[in-house]
Each structure stands twice: as C-alpha cells, then as structure tokens.
Amino acid sequence: MKLVRSFLFKQLARIVVTSASMLLSACMVGPDYERPAAPLSQHYDAQAEHQLVETGRPVGAQHIDLGKKVDGDWWSAFGSAKLDQVMRKAIDGNLDLQAADATIARANEAIAAAGGGLLPQVDLGAQGGRQRTGGGARLSASNFYAAGPQVSFDFDLFGGTKRLVEERTALADLQRHRFDAAYLTVTGDVASQAFLLASARAQIDAVQGLLADDRKNLELVRAAHAYGSATQIDVALAATQLVQDETLLPPLAQQRDTARHALSVLAGKGPADWVAPDFDLSDFALPANLPVSLPSEAARDRPDILEAEARLHAASAAIAVATADLYPHLQLSASLGQVGPGIGTLWSVAGALTGPIFHGGALKANRRASIDSYKASLAGYQQTVIAALGQVADVLQAINHDTEEFAAQERALNAAEVSLRLNREGYRAGETGVLQVLDAERTYQRALIGQIRAKTARYLDTAQLSVALGGNSSGAFERRLASRNEQ
Secondary structure (H helix, E strand, O other): OHHHHHHHHHHHHHHHHHHHHHHOOOOOOOOOOOOOOOOOOOOOOHHHHHHHHOOOOOOOOOEEEEOOOOOOOHHHHHOOHHHHHHHHHHHHHOHHHHHHHHHHHHHHHHHHHHHHHHOOEEEEEEEEEEEEEOOHHHOEEEEEEEEEEEEEEEOOOOOHHHHHHHHHHHHHHHHHHHHHHHHHHHHHHHHHHHHHHHHHHHHHHHHHHHHHHHHHHHHHHHHHHHOOOOOHHHHHHHHHHHHHHHOOHHHHHHHHHHHHHHHHHHOOOOOOOOOOOOOOHHHOOOOOEEEEOOHHHHHHHOHHHHHHHHHHHHHHHHHHHHHHOOOOEEEEEEEEEEEEOOOEEEEEEEEEEEOOOOOOOHHHHHHHHHHHHHHHHHHHHHHHHHHHHHHHHHHHHHHHHHHHHHHHHHHHHHHHHHHHHHHHHHHHOOOOOHHHHHHHHHHHHHHHHHHHHHHHHHHHHHHHHHHHOOOOOOOHHHHHHHHHHHO
C-alpha cells in the first residue's frame, strides 16, 4: 500500500511540474519597463564651468576636470588621516546605515516570498471526525479520518506573479539605492562637521587674541585717563569694545561642541561614549583639481536619482500586476490521501479556470490607479534629476564665489598685517601711540577671523560638490557586503 501511495504521489507531482513548465513561458501582460533616457544637458552652469576651467586664475584657485568622475573615497582628496579614521568609524557604526541594511534584507525576503508563487504549493492536510451513515433503521455512527498531501499550482498565464516578482525586485533595488544615499549623507556630514569643528577652534583662537588686545587697550586707556590724557568716554568705549568682542566667543564654542557631538552621533555613539579627535584646518589640504562628471553620468551615479528610478520601475510593474488581474487564472490541484477506516487510498487531480466577470469596476479602477501612480513616479524622477542638476550648478557657483571671497579676505589680512607691522615700527620710533598699535592688532585679528571663515567655506563647498555628484556612492551596499564576506 505504501508503494502504491508513493507511486501515485510521484505521478501527481510529475503532472503538476510538467504542466507548469509547459506554461511558464506564457505571455506577460502590461508594459515592459524602459529606463528613462539620461538628461541631454551637457552643462550644469556654463558660466560657472567656464570660470573654473579657464587659465590665468588666481594662485590657489580651484579648477574642475569636466567629464571626469570621482574615483575611490571622495574625502581622501583632503589628505587627512584623522578624517579617514573618523569616516571609517562612522561608516561601520552609523545606525541609519544599519537600519537601511536590515531594510534591504527584508526587501530581499519579499522577493523570495513573491517568487514562491511561481512554484507548486504543497501542503499536508488531515482531518478526523465522527459521522452518521445509512438510512431508516440502518443508521449507524462511525469515526473517520483522512490524511495526505495536497498540491496546487497557478500557471500564471498572463504573468501577474512574475510581474509581482519584478515589482518586489525593483523595490529591493530602491532600498539598496536608499542605503547608498544614506551612506553619501553620512560621509558628507562627517566631512562637514570635521571642517566646522576645525573652523570653530581656529576662530576661537583668533577671538582669544582679539580679546587679549581689547584688554590691553582698556588697561592703557584707563592709565591714560588716570594721567589726564584720556576721557571717561574713551574708557567707556574701550570697555564696550571688550564686552562686545566677548560675545563672539560663546557661539563659536557652541559651534565647536555641536560639531563634536554630531561626529559622535554619526559614528553611532553618544557624545559621552566617544569623542572625535580635535581637527585643525591644517589637517586638511584643499584639492586643486575637482572631478566633475557630465549630467548624463551624474544621473546614473547619484543614489537619490537611482532610487527614484527604481520606484518608477516598481510602479511600471504594478501596472502589469493590475492588468493581469483582468484576465483568467488557470490552476491545477491534486491530492492524495489515506481515508479510513477501511476505505483506502484516494487521489484526485483537478483543473480550474476562473476569470473575472463583474467586480463593480474595482479591477479596472486598480489598473487606472496604478497608471496614475506611474505618472506620479515619473514626474518625481524627472524632478529629482532636475533638482540634482540645480544642486551641482549652485555648488559650482559657490566654489567660484568662495575663491573670490577668500582672495578678498587674503588681501584684507595682508593689508592688516602690513598696517600692524608699520604701526609697531612707528611705535618703536616714537611716531605712533600704543593705542594705534592695539587698534591695528584688533584689525588684524578680525581679518584673520574673516579669512578662517572664507577658508572653511571652500572646504565645505568642495565636499558638497563631491556629494552633489554622487560621491562614488553607487554600489556602496555591495561593497559593504563584499567586505563582510572577506572577513
């Protein structure tokens, strides 16, 4: 009896699998996804690009290599070992990246779950009970049971299940690109906070020097007032200047502490659990040549654009899923069971064809809704591309203006340095008073603060340009996965 049951079950399984393979190549309804064309633009901002590639620019001005892509870790261009160290800690420990990692795993399981619908479904059924049989005076009650495997298969004639797998695959791609976008955001934030930390520390040092000059000035004015060569108004003005300059210090200290705390959070640690190293502006080198990929290449590199494209692909597949629901479904089912007591083995094979006739317009409405969703996704994709081009254009202009601002601040600093030197020489020669020297020192310190801020802006915008171009972040998840497998 066991041999008979085994033979029958094998035959049933062979029938199901053979029928499935015959119809797996059935037609697939709905649109086939076509990747949107890359933007035709050859420039982000022609005027900014012309300025950044022309010769004869000021010494220290940055140039762009138009058509060249970012290679390797974009932040390595700043040549800072400290930045590399903090960046690696953030990439390994950032909790947003860990959450994105788990979301990708969930999306992959959704693909596997949808793909299971393309294979026969095998279940084990069992039931038992008590029944009454016969009629008239021959009524009798008895126990019964039935147990055995049940096989069913949907032939997916019009590709609804295959399109569902396609949709889930596109959504998994979306999550991978979302991981890459989070990776790009984290690395960009780490670099920016490191620059802000270094800038705050440099400005604090400059303000401390400014306050020292203010205190000297106030002491001298008070001494002059004691000898009758200065008025009480002069003393009040000197004291006012000191307290006004003292207000510069707390915001800078807050900027320093905020940047330090932000680096801890980016690394997945509390500010009290891990403290980032003290960055100095001298730790960084400003890249002289900046790779700038063409708009058509940036559209294939930026993770937010690729994420929008994956969403568009999923919306296209959803149209096909809704379209397949308008067509019939062909299902094959088979069962094999031991029924008793005393009845023996029963088996059955059945095919069922079901097609929609009237659903109150729900199926067609679902399809129209999926088309509307696709149109919305397409507009979202196009807007993401346009916004990306605008962001790069803004940063290119910012780098241009940063160069102009830094050059102006350098001239102001040089002029203040010359004035300070001349006033000191005049004081030693008895030609100028000490108050003039102190005023020149204050002017120099203020010019130094301005130069530090202009220098910081150059670092920040240079990093922002790499981020705006995608920062070679496409495929960051795959590289992370490969690195884990090697360990």
